[in-house]
Amino acid sequence: MTSNNVDTAPVSVEDVCTIVSGAIARRHGHADAVTPDSELLLTGLLDSLTLVNIVAVLEQRIGQKLPEDIVVARNFRTPAKLHATVAEVLDGSTR
Numbered sequence: 001m002t003s004n005n006v007d008t009a010p011v012s013v014e015d016v017c018t019i020v021s022g023a024i025a026r027r028h029g030h031a032d033a034v035t036p037d038s039e040l041l042l043t044g045l046l047d048s049l050t051l052v053n054i055v056a057v058l059e060q061r062i063g064q065k066l067p068e069d070i071v072v073a074r075n076f077r078t079p080a081k082l083h084a085t086v087a088e089v090l091d092g093s094t095r
Helices: 013-028 048-062 079-091
Strands: none
Touching: 013 048, 013 079, 048 079
16 A cells, blocks of 8 residues: 655754745745754744744644644744754654
């Protein structure tokens, strides 16, 4: 049996960069290149609606809800930090 289901494998840091860039572009009409070390909070482009969009796309991609207590600004400093946080959730390291 072949599987045509949505890939719910853990996301890579590059995937997180793409998700963040897409959310910024949808909200602001454009987005500069987003790298793993891009300082997201310093750009001023991450408002609450953009954060909600990023979380929604990540949740869809990983196939589970992210705990509310990890959806805080410090976990959105860079895509690398967000990726590490999501990886912790998937590994069961967070509640």
